[in-house]
Amino acid sequence: MSSVLIVGSVALDTVETPMGLREEMLGGSATYFSMAASHFSPVRLVAVVGDDFPDELRRLFESRAVDIEGLQVSPGRTFRWSGAYHGMMNEAVTRETQLNVFEGFRPMLPDRYRDTPFVFLGNIDPVLQADVMTQIRAPELVALDTMNFWIDGARNRLEDVLARIDLLIINEGELQLLSGKSNVAAGIRDVMQMGPRSVIIKRGGYGSVLYHDSDWFFVPGYPEERVVDPTGAGDSFAGGFMGSLARDGEVTARTLRRAMIYGSVVASFNITDFGPWKLADLSAGDIEQRFNDFRRLVSI
Amino acid sequence: MSSVLIVGSVALDTVETPMGLREEMLGGSATYFSMAASHFSPVRLVAVVGDDFPDELRRLFESRAVDIEGLQVSPGRTFRWSGAYHGMMNEAVTRETQLNVFEGFRPMLPDRYRDTPFVFLGNIDPVLQADVMTQIRAPELVALDTMNFWIDGARNRLEDVLARIDLLIINEGELQLLSGKSNVAAGIRDVMQMGPRSVIIKRGGYGSVLYHDSDWFFVPGYPEERVVDPTGAGDSFAGGFMGSLARDGEVTARTLRRAMIYGSVVASFNITDFGPWKLADLSAGDIEQRFNDFRRLVSI
Numbered sequence: 392m393s394s395v396l397i398v399g400s401v402a403l404d405t406v407e408t409p410m411g412l413r414e415e416m417l418g419g420s421a422t423y424f425s426m427a428a429s430h431f432s433p434v435r436l437v438a439v440v441g442d443d444f445p446d447e448l449r450r451l452f453e454s455r456a457v458d459i460e461g462l463q464v465s466p467g468r469t470f471r472w473s474g475a476y477h478g479m480m481n482e483a484v485t486r487e488t489q490l491n492v493f494e495g496f497r498p499m500l501p502d503r504y505r506d507t508p509f510v511f512l513g514n515i516d517p518v519l520q521a522d523v524m525t526q527i528r529a530p531e532l533v534a535l536d537t538m539n540f541w542i543d544g545a546r547n548r549l550e551d552v553l554a555r556i557d558l559l560i561i562n563e564g565e566l567q568l569l570s571g572k573s574n575v576a577a578g579i580r581d582v583m584q585m586g587p588r589s590v591i592i593k594r595g596g597y598g599s600v601l602y603h604d605s606d607w608f609f610v611p612g613y614p615e616e617r618v619v620d621p622t623g624a625g626d627s628f629a630g631g632f633m634g635s636l637a638r639d640g641e642v643t644a645r646t647l648r649r650a651m652i653y654g655s656v657v658a659s660f661n662i663t664d665f666g667p668w669k670l671a672d673l674s675a676g677d678i679e680q681r682f683n684d685f686r687r688l689v690s691i
Numbered sequence: 692m693s694s695v696l697i698v699g700s701v702a703l704d705t706v707e708t709p710m711g712l713r714e715e716m717l718g719g720s721a722t723y724f725s726m727a728a729s730h731f732s733p734v735r736l737v738a739v740v741g742d743d744f745p746d747e748l749r750r751l752f753e754s755r756a757v758d759i760e761g762l763q764v765s766p767g768r769t770f771r772w773s774g775a776y777h778g779m780m781n782e783a784v785t786r787e788t789q790l791n792v793f794e795g796f797r798p799m800l801p802d803r804y805r806d807t808p809f810v811f812l813g814n815i816d817p818v819l820q821a822d823v824m825t826q827i828r829a830p831e832l833v834a835l836d837t838m839n840f841w842i843d844g845a846r847n848r849l850e851d852v853l854a855r856i857d858l859l860i861i862n863e864g865e866l867q868l869l870s871g872k873s874n875v876a877a878g879i880r881d882v883m884q885m886g887p888r889s890v891i892i893k894r895g896g897y898g899s900v901l902y903h904d905s906d907w908f909f910v911p912g913y914p915e916e917r918v919v920d921p922t923g924a925g926d927s928f929a930g931g932f933m934g935s936l937a938r939d940g941e942v943t944a945r946t947l948r949r950a951m952i953y954g955s956v957v958a959s960f961n962i963t964d965f966g967p968w969k970l971a972d973l974s975a976g977d978i979e980q981r982f983n984d985f986r987r988l989v990s991i
Contacts, residue, residue: 614875
């Protein structure tokens with residue numbers, strides 16, 4: 392079994408949805424990713440928190456055996472994000488972003504992280520994503536997430552790093568902005584020419600799509616009636632996906648498809664409660680049963 | 692092999708998309724439905740046209756052996772619709788609707804149509820849909836389509852007929868309006884309580900969902916790069932679906948799932964050209980190959 396490296400954010404999130412309000416709960420892309428991936432393979436985390444970061448939140452990572460030697464502590468306050476979801480809850484409306492110590496984040500990989508075979512570059516400045524790539528050695532697969540802020544504001548830097556990764560994982564709105572195409576097939580074709588040999592498009596409640604080696608693979612969104620908080624759905628999808636790939640230890644059409652389902656499985660659980668605790672509490676049985684449910688959703 | 696009855700509209704459509712403009716071409720729900728269904732089973736059509744309806748358009752139905760004894764000709768002009776599609780082309784913007792002879796349409800089933808086992812009530816006034824139900828005898832399955840105009844303006848009449856049908860086929864926006872729920876699982880649960888024992892939700896480029904006997908089935912949208920004209924996609928889906936069910940001759944979890952794929956297959960071809968001619972020209976080989984493509988899109 393291989394390991395997974397995640398470089399991203401650990402944050403304190405304040406989230407309001409039609410189902411309620413939670414203040415300063417544990418969040419961030421690296422948090423959701425690592426909780427999800429930890430069910431499949433060992434996880435190494437690189438992120439930064441402030442000296443106000445509560446010890447009891449750190450214990451959640453330890454409970455899932457996530458390696459947090461790479462979790463830097465900087466003087467100052469932890470990154471804080473506040474947002475709300477309305478209606479179909481497909482997109483967050485950001486109320487406030489306080490970067491705090493995240494503003495000065497420089498990812499530093501502990502030496503024993505540098506040979507991690509499966510690497511996920513979470514949504515941070517493409518310059519930092521490129522810097523991580525100089526610190527890793529001979530990875531099996533490097534996947535990258537990004538967002539409109541970087542596509543709009545740092546396109547050249549983003550294209551530099553896109554040319555060097557294997558897999559791009561973005562949502563449909565980001566694909567449209569990056570490619571200028573509203574048609575998903577046309578957009579993916581454009582994005583492949585920027586470098587990645589595989590692309591995953593996350594479509595919120597509509598599921599996700601993988602394009603790899605001229606082959607399409609679709610996973611539907613799970614028909615969950617009780618959506619409580621979509622925060623972290625994309626990151627937990629990516630975590631389950633990368634964790635499953637690392638567990639299988641190789642990248643083939645078959646392992647990629649399995650990984651798409653496992654990513655969808657953990658994301659489908661994540662949205663049924665606030666924060667990352669639901670992810671932490673999943674059993675292997677929960678995951679396998681939902682995996683089979685996903686198969687049944689499309690079997691003829 | 693059973694037959695399919697479609698009651699709906701035959702129209703002259705003027706359509707503009709980013710791919711071009713076509714004026715007064717053959718259109719209408721019964722047209723797209725019958726072209727699609729005719730590849731799977733015999734089709735009987737009930738609709739109305741004016742005395743201006745060109746003979747050469749009538750020949751398209753004959754070329755597919757669609758039974759048009761039920762196509763009434765009334766003095767006056769044929770129903771005309773004009774609309775445009777922009778961007779992702781998921782929804783038409785209506786420019787003009789001239790009901791013309793369609794305004795006085797009273798569906799009259801020729802006597803030999805009355806035992807048709809598979810019946811599709813296209814999107815017309817729910818009073819007329821209910822009237823058709825009094826003319827049919829012991830159908831195997833009755834499916835119904837409707838639209839926001841009737842959900843908003845004739846809810847009581849619509850609920851009367853919903854209580855008497857087997858299968859509701861609507862799009863996601865219509866489900867939201869009908870149920871008041873933005874969550875698709877919650878919306879379907881509400882709609883089932885109005886009567887139908889099965890529901891299909893059409894989701895444009897995201898494919899479609901079937902809910903039947905507490906079981907979900909998802910079909911993705913085909914990743915077509917060259918979408919020319921989405922007009923009739925929903926009606927050709929319904930036609931392929933009902934035609935496949937009629938060909939199988941019985942309603943089971945298995946035949947419903949096959950029918951969902953065949954509906955998606957014909958709809959995926961329909962959108963690659965203006966008008967219903969692409970549907971008319973499909974070969975059995977085209978259809979079987981695309982059916983297998985659809986299986987591959989989701990196979991693990």
